[in-house]
Structures are given as structure tokens and as C-alpha cells.
Amino acid sequence: MAEMQVKDSGGGKGKPKKMSTRVDLTPMVDLGFLLITFFMLTTTLSKPQIMALVMPDKDVKLEDLEPVKEGKVLTLLLGANDKVYWYEGITDAKLDSTDYSAEGLRKVILNKMDKVQSTYGQDTYNDIKTKEEKKGSFINVIIKPTKESRYKNLVDALDEMAITHVRYYVILDVSDLEREFMKHPEKGLNFSAEEQVDANTTK
Amino acid sequence: MTAMCDVAFLLLTFFMLTAKAKPMEIVEVDTPSSISETKLPDVGTLTILVGADGKVYLDMAGSHTRRELIEQMNSQYPMNLTEKEMVQFANSGAFGVPRNRLKSWLDVEPSQRDKFVSPGIPTDTTDNQLAPWIHNARLAQFKMKQEGKVKEEYVIVVKADASTPYDAIEEVIHTLTDINVNKFNLITSMEVNPNKVGAMGGGEK
Numbered sequence: 547m548a549e550m551q552v553k554d555s556g557g558g559k560g561k562p563k564k565m566s567t568r569v570d571l572t573p574m575v576d577l578g579f580l581l582i583t584f585f586m587l588t589t590t591l592s593k594p595q596i597m598a599l600v601m602p603d604k605d606v607k608l609e610d611l612e613p614v615k616e617g618k619v620l621t622l623l624l625g626a627n628d629k630v631y632w633y634e635g636i637t638d639a640k641l642d643s644t645d646y647s648a649e650g651l652r653k654v655i656l657n658k659m660d661k662v663q664s665t666y667g668q669d670t671y672n673d674i675k676t677k678e679e680k681k682g683s684f685i686n687v688i689i690k691p692t693k694e695s696r697y698k699n700l701v702d703a704l705d706e707m708a709i710t711h712v713r714y715y716v717i718l719d720v721s722d723l724e725r726e727f728m729k730h731p732e733k734g735l736n737f738s739a740e741e742q743v744d745a746n747t748t749k
Numbered sequence: 750m751t752a753m754c755d756v757a758f759l760l761l762t763f764f765m766l767t768a769k770a771k772p773m774e775i776v777e778v779d780t781p782s783s784i785s786e787t788k789l790p791d792v793g794t795l796t797i798l799v800g801a802d803g804k805v806y807l808d809m810a811g812s813h814t815r816r817e818l819i820e821q822m823n824s825q826y827p828m829n830l831t832e833k834e835m836v837q838f839a840n841s842g843a844f845g846v847p848r849n850r851l852k853s854w855l856d857v858e859p860s861q862r863d864k865f866v867s868p869g870i871p872t873d874t875t876d877n878q879l880a881p882w883i884h885n886a887r888l889a890q891f892k893m894k895q896e897g898k899v900k901e902e903y904v905i906v907v908k909a910d911a912s913t914p915y916d917a918i919e920e921v922i923h924t925l926t927d928i929n930v931n932k933f934n935l936i937t938s939m940e941v942n943p944n945k946v947g948a949m950g951g952g953e954k
Contacts, residue, residue, distance in 0.1 A: 571750050578757035585764030596906065596934040597785040601926050624915070648943060691915045697799070698781040698911035700918065701937060705783045709944060719919070 597704060602716055617665060619686045620658045622651070622703060623724060626694035630703065631728055633735065634658065641731035646702040655710045658685050687715040690724065775808075775843040775867065776800040781911035782940035789936070792901035795886055797879070798843055799909035803917035804869030805879060806845035809886050813898045815839040817889035822881070828852060845869045848878055872920040879924045887930075905933040 616635040623631040630651055633639035644650035663683035670679055687707060691700050707715045727735045776798055793814070798806040809815060816839040823830045826848055834855040845867035846854045857865050872879045886903065893899045905925065909918055925933055
């Protein structure tokens with residue numbers, strides 16, 4: 547660093563050397579593209595995903611509803627500590643519990659689908675998007691989040707509906723009978739006709 | 750080189766101008782993840798924010814609608830808001846105060862609002878204030894649509910924290926169904942669909 551190399555341009559006197567006015571633009575362009583990338587990524591990623599949810603109409607009359615076969619119904623009670631309790635049908639129901647993992651709740655739903663398919667056979671339906679006729683076994687899932695559950699549990703349960711393509715599902719409130727049932731599952735669950743109506747109508 | 754530089758900066762300007770600054774959230778919400786790939790549509794949204802502590806906040810787009818809404822609410826319920834406070838409401842974001850405290854919240858400078866402790870909008874059955882807010886907001890948006898100031902009606906969005914106790918969500922859902930809002934959206938974050946990666950054979954019938 548002590549000495550500087552001075553280029554001898556020949557004639558030191560004469561006209562001063564013409565300086566180039568060109569600036570190296572590369573760093574500026576680099577920075578420009580970096581910022582473009584940043585803004586492009588942030589604009590597209592900032593849009594949140596949504597999950598559409600349709601709740602049953604509270605004013606619908608019970609007489610207008612079509613009854614569902616008991617054997618096709620699967621009720622999920624979303625409990626505390628990320629546990630989900632489930633039972634099938636309404637007479638002599640057995641309460642079982644599982645978790646929200648792929649091996650847990652999803653297995654329960656798929657097993658139920660297989661069971662319904664072997665008992666009732668397949669129904670035909672028109673695909674909502676492609677309109678083509680398809681075959682499938684329909685189960686009716688009732689999701690009942692208890693007060694002890696978290697919001698995440700509900701979203702996880704709804705997510706499983708989407709993953710396993712359950713076409714009919716509904717979110718309802720937990721009835722007192724079911725609360726008792728969760729406390730003492732050995733006593734079993736036996737709905738009378740009125741209680742059944744009461745437990746499965748939205749308030 | 751100059752041409753490329755020009756293009757780069759043109760694009761940069763474009764993205765900078767179109768990028769929406771992320772609005773200051775009144776409450777930190779960590780949404781649960783789902784496989785849903787539907788994106789939030791680009792229309793006016795009415796967002797119900799539920800914090801992890803179960804406090805409910807409300808936010809709606811469009812200052813015209815907000816102005817109309819606060820005028821309606823002020824005439825229906827005694828809040829004694831002044832003209833200045835109503836303008837203030839039209840231009841601010843999410844709020845989470847009961848009606849009787851809205852005036853004091855609006856009197857706080859917007860930059861100082863984060864220090865204001867919001868108790869949340871009451872949603873319980875004895876004093877449900879969320880229902881009239883949503884109902885009137887939808888009416889206001891409808892009126893604005895008829896006047897041509899907005900294009901679409903509100904899309905109702907619920908944005909809740911993953912660890913929110915279900916009580917709070919239940920109250921919000923009941924509030925919505927009570928005023929005949931049966932279709933709404935839950936904001937979730939991205940998660941991989943197991944059907945698509947083939948990790949699990951779920952989904953076949």
C-alpha cells in the first residue's frame with residue numbers, strides 16, 4: 547500500500563485524459579432484482595387460505611328433513627387435550643377415543659366408510675365439479691366440539707372431512723346426554739326418539 | 750444493460766405499488782393449518798378476529814361502509830359519537846371494545862391504540878353486541894353496493910387462533926347463525942394434502 551502505481555500515459559502535459567462517463571450498473575440491477583423477488587414473493591404469499599363452512603339453517607322444520615339411516619351415522623365428540631371421542635349410530639353406542647393423526651381419526655372415518663359400503667352398497671351421485679356420475683358410499687358425520695376443545699380441533703376435524711371426502715357433515719352442539727356418555731361410557735347411550743331430535747337439532 | 754435496468758425498476762415499482770402493506774393486527778392470531786387451497790377472494794371482507802384468550806374483535810373493509818355503519822349504530826344505540834369520532838372510526842381498522850367504550854377508544858390517537866387494552870366485543874347471550882355490528886355492517890355494505898360505491902357484498906371471515914377455546918368460537922358461530930349468516934369462511938394456513946403426496950391412501954371410496 548505504500549507505493550501507488552502511477553500509469554504513465556505518455557505525454558503528461560497536453561490535453562487532460564477524457565474520463566469515461568459510464569457507470570457500472572450491475573450492482574444496481576442486482577439490487578433491483580433482489581427487491582423484485584422480495585416483493586413478488588411477499589405479495590403472493592400474504593393471501594390467506596380459507597375454508598368455507600356452511601352451517602345448517604336454524605329455522606328448518608324437522609318434518610322437512612329426510613331421516614338418515616342410523617348405521618350411516620358417525621358422531622365425533624371433540625374433547626379436551628386433543629382427543630376425539632366417537633361413536634356409531636345411536637342405539638347401544640360404544641364410545642371410543644382416538645387422536646387427530648392420520649392413523650387415528652382418518653382410520654376411523656375410512657373404516658366407517660368401508661362398513662357402510664359393505665352394508666348398504668354404493669350410491670351414485672354426480673360430482674359437484676366434473677358433473678360425472680360416480681359411485682361412493684356416503685356416511686353422515688356429526689361433529690360436536692365440546693367446550694373443552696380448542697379451535698384447532700374443529701379445523702382438524704373439518705380437514706379430515708375434506709381429506710376423506712365425506713360429503714355430509716355437520717357441526718352441532720354437544721347434548722347433555724352425550725356429556726353424560728363421555729363421563730360414563732360403560733352405561734351406554736340410548737336415545738329415545740325425542741332425545742334424539744333434541745340432541746341433533748341446532749339451537 | 751440500461752434496458753434491463755429500466756425493466757427491473759419498472760417491475761420493482763409495480764410490485765411495490767401493488768403490494769399491500771400488512772395491516773397492523775390488533776391481536777396476534779396464529780391460525781390453524783388445513784389442506785384447503787382456496788384463497789381469500791379479492792372482495793370486501795368482514796373479519797371476526799378471535800384471539801387465543803377468546804376476545805372477539807371485528808374488522809371490515811371499506812371506509813364508505815364503515816362510515817355508514819357507525820352512523821347507523823350511533824343512531825340505534827346511544828354512543829354519543831361526534832362527527833370527528835365517526836370519521837375516525839371510518840378510517841381505522843379492527844376494534845374490540847364494547848359499545849360503551851367505543852367513544853373512548855376512538856378518542857385515543859391511532860398511534861397510541863396498541864396501548865389501549867381492548868376487552869373484546871361481548872358475544873354472550875345476555876349482551877350480544879357482535880350480532881348488531883355484523884348485521885348493520887352487512888346492511889351498510891348492501892346500501893353501498895346499491896349506490897355503486899362497492900362491487901360486492903361482504904364475505905364473512907372468521908380468523909381465530911389455533912388454541913382458542915371452543916366456547917368463544919361457539920358463541921361466534923351461534924351469533925352468525927342467529928342472524929342467518931350460515932355461510933362463512935375460516936382462515937387457515939397451508940398444510941400439505943396427504944391425498945396429493947400419496948403418503949396415505951385416504952380418500953378412495
